[in-house]
Structure formats: structure tokens, C-alpha cells
Amino acid sequence: MYPFERFSDDAKKVLVFCQTEAERAGHSYIGTEHMLLALLEVDSEARSRLLGLGVDEQAARTTIGRVIGSSQRPVARQIVPTNRVKKVIELSIAQADREGAPHVTPRHLLIGVVAEGEGIAAHVLGDLGVTPEAVLGDAEPPEDA
Numbered sequence: 001m002y003p004f005e006r007f008s009d010d011a012k013k014v015l016v017f018c019q020t021e022a023e024r025a026g027h028s029y030i031g032t033e034h035m036l037l038a039l040l041e042v043d044s045e046a047r048s049r050l051l052g053l054g055v056d057e058q059a060a061r062t063t064i065g066r067v068i069g070s071s072q073r074p075v076a077r078q079i080v081p082t083n084r085v086k087k088v089i090e091l092s093i094a095q096a097d098r099e100g101a102p103h104v105t106p107r108h109l110l111i112g113v114v115a116e117g118e119g120i121a122a123h124v125l126g127d128l129g130v131t132p133e134a135v136l137g138d139a140e141p142p143e144d145a
Contacts, residue, residue: 006093006096010105011106011108011109014035014041014042014106015038017041017042018035021037023079028079029082030079030085032120033064033121034085035085035088035109036060036120036121037060039113044106045107049110050110055125060124063127067127068120088116092108114132115132
């Protein structure tokens with residue numbers, strides 16, 4: 001589906017942590033909230049940017065809990081990415097292509113989260129007072145992929 005060989009080792013770690021976060025939450029899906037938490041797990045430029053903006057793991061987890069509320073935790077047999085996460089990945093690939101980067105990095109994934117703009121992660125960042133402009137810095141967001 002996606003050319004994952006184009007992803008840097010750190011970006012691949014983020015994607016693995018996405019699944020780990022979904023499993024930890026007992027969800028049958030991987031959502032943008034799981035991606036945000038995964039981006040905070042992997043030491044990268046994206047994590048540094050988030051921490052610099054005051055977004056740490058605890059703040060993100062607390063805000064995600066407020067946004068999605070508590071739910072029963074069914075046992076997930078298969079965990080699948082949501083359409084929003086698929087869109088984030090497409091936007092991340094487009095951003096890397098736009099920059100001429102050989103690999104998609106966690107920074108590109110973070111830009112994808114912000115550019116997608118509608119997922120839980122984007123709402124959580126907004127609730128934490130983080131603007132898309134602050135996350136993007138000098139990067140221009142990709143056009144819709």
C-alpha cells in the first residue's frame with residue numbers, strides 16, 4: 001500500500017509505536033491520537049518540536065482522555081489504521097517528496113498530522129494551545145494528497 005522502504009528507521013519506529021499505543025488503549029484501530037503519542041516516544045526532531053511547544057506525553061495522554069472519553073476496552077483481534085491516519089501518511093510522503101527528502105521522517109509525520117487537521121491529534125494539539133504554524137515552523141504544509 002505505502003512504500004515503507006521510503007521511511008527512515010525513526011519513522012518506522014513511530015509507526016510501530018502507533019500500534020503499541022492502540023493495543024495499550026485496547027482499540028481496534030490506529031488513530032491520529034496514537035500517532036501523536038508515538039511521535040512523543042521516538043527521539044527525533046518531531047519530538048523535540050513537540051516538547052519545545054509544551055506537549056509532553058502526560059499532557060497529550062490527559063488531553064486525549066478528555067477528547068475521546070473513557071470507553072470499554074474490547075480485545076482487539078486486528079488493529080487497522082483509520083482513514084485519517086492513512087491521510088496523514090499520504091501527506092507525510094507528499095511533504096518528503098516536496099522537500100526532495102530521500103526518506104519520510106518523524107518530522108514529516110508530524111507535519112502530516114497537522115496538515116490533516118481533523119483528527120484527534122490535531123484537536124489535542126489545539127486544546128494544548130499549539131497552533132499549526134508553531135508546529136510547522138518554516139515548513140510549508142503539503143497540498144492535499
